[in-house]
Amino acid sequence: MKTSKGFGTRAVHAGVRPDPATGAVMTPIYQTSTYAQEAPGKHKGYEYARTQNPTRQALEASVAALENGTHGIAFGSGMAAMDALVRLLQPGDEVLACNDLYGGSYRLLTRVYGPLGIRSRFVDMAGTPDIEALIRPETRMIWIETPTNPLLRITDIAAVCRLARQHGILTVVDNTFASPYLQQPLELGADLVTHSATKYLGGHSDTVLGVVATRSDELAERIRFLQNAAGAVPGPHDCFLVLRGIKTLHLRMERACNNAARIAQWLAHHPRVATVHYPGLDSHPQHALAARQMRRFGAMVSFDLVDDNLDAAMQVLQRTRLFTLAESLGGVESLIGHPASMTHASIPRQERLRAGLTDTLIRLSVGVEDADDLIADLEAALGH
Numbered sequence: 162m163k164t165s166k167g168f169g170t171r172a173v174h175a176g177v178r179p180d181p182a183t184g185a186v187m188t189p190i191y192q193t194s195t196y197a198q199e200a201p202g203k204h205k206g207y208e209y210a211r212t213q214n215p216t217r218q219a220l221e222a223s224v225a226a227l228e229n230g231t232h233g234i235a236f237g238s239g240m241a242a243m244d245a246l247v248r249l250l251q252p253g254d255e256v257l258a259c260n261d262l263y264g265g266s267y268r269l270l271t272r273v274y275g276p277l278g279i280r281s282r283f284v285d286m287a288g289t290p291d292i293e294a295l296i297r298p299e300t301r302m303i304w305i306e307t308p309t310n311p312l313l314r315i316t317d318i319a320a321v322c323r324l325a326r327q328h329g330i331l332t333v334v335d336n337t338f339a340s341p342y343l344q345q346p347l348e349l350g351a352d353l354v355t356h357s358a359t360k361y362l363g364g365h366s367d368t369v370l371g372v373v374a375t376r377s378d379e380l381a382e383r384i385r386f387l388q389n390a391a392g393a394v395p396g397p398h399d400c401f402l403v404l405r406g407i408k409t410l411h412l413r414m415e416r417a418c419n420n421a422a423r424i425a426q427w428l429a430h431h432p433r434v435a436t437v438h439y440p441g442l443d444s445h446p447q448h449a450l451a452a453r454q455m456r457r458f459g460a461m462v463s464f465d466l467v468d469d470n471l472d473a474a475m476q477v478l479q480r481t482r483l484f485t486l487a488e489s490l491g492g493v494e495s496l497i498g499h500p501a502s503m504t505h506a507s508i509p510r511q512e513r514l515r516a517g518l519t520d521t522l523i524r525l526s527v528g529v530e531d532a533d534d535l536i537a538d539l540e541a542a543l544g545h
């Protein structure tokens with residue numbers, strides 16, 4: 162499928178073709194572990210399902226097309242995808258990462274790879290960071306999350322990737338929060354883009370899966386080797402669910418972005434709200450950068466309360482009815498969460514506070530319900 166087609170067309174069609182055996186319009190779930198061979202070594206390109214599965218291949222082709230890449234590689238979770246990317250490095254190498262990244266990513270870098278000799282340094286990458294001043298000779302990978310989680314800070318992907326390339330440093334963008342509909346890191350010069358497809362790509366909170374996309378044949382070959390050799394592959398049913406989710410990604414994102422923009426505006430005027438973090442607000446420090454780099458501003462919103470105490474935040478979190486108190490994000494239903502005790506609990510408190518993540522920060526994953534109902538729910542929970 163030519164990537165010159167519009168995003169919605171690619172979301173519906175890329176990677177998918179009627180099943181050659183039956184004509185089934187929807188990609189079947191090839192629930193098999195192995196494939197019959199006509200003679201030893203004579204087969205249809207499928208030998209063993211850790212190595213090749215047609216449902217997974219359809220998903221991988223779809224993700225590659227959505228990210229304007231040439232290769233898509235799927236894993237059993239977003240963390241498994243990240244794990245494969247960090248394995249591209251050697252002991253002694255350093256990962257330079259943003260300092261308010263996903264808690265699980267922080268944990269993988271510090272607790273799994275730190276003891277193996279791959280060090281990580283966490284720095285403020287909001288805006289256009291001075292990469293020349295931040296890198297060291299051992300820096301081999303720059304890990305960007307933008308918008309960040311949960312403070313919705315924006316990093317200038319093109320500027321970071323340009324300088325990293327000059328120094329031979331690999332750049333990875335965790336594009337989970339934006340989704341490929343809103344942001345295309347490969348177009349901006351990133352070597353690798355990764356997603357927790359558990360979130361917007363799947364979109365229905367019913368599966369866990371991870372993907373990587375790239376334009377580099379060399380990197381794709383190394384990552385595919387790791388996919389098969391380490392074996393953290395997704396099952397075909399999960400691939401099917403994400404493929405189905407992708408078909409409506411553009412529709413869901415439009416609606417969720419509309420809802421989030423209205424909610425962020427409304428929160429910004431609420432007397433109990435101190436700060437609203439949303440890249441679409443004029444008050445956001447990287448608003449102009451977000452407008453340049455993203456199609457729209459996303460559907461994640463976070464905010465602090467004026468009465469800066471944990472009890473006040475806990476009350477709000479327990480009072481919403483439509484917003485479900487839960488970890489995760491990116492589904493059709495709206496969720497509310499408390500990063501300090503939930504998604505980011507694995508980051509030490511001092512480290513959290515240094516990154517600006519307060520104990521009272523509340524994070525919303527805005528879904529595709531009716532905005533009026535969502536605002537009424539927040540109004541009731543916040544009180545006056």
Ligand SMILES: *Cc1c(COP(=O)(O)O)cnc(C)c1O
Nearest residue numbers: 238239240263335337357359370
């Ligand atoms: C959820 C998430 C991950 C991890 O993905 P899993 O599918 O849960 O393993 C990584 N990065 C970001 C930004 C996430 O939100």
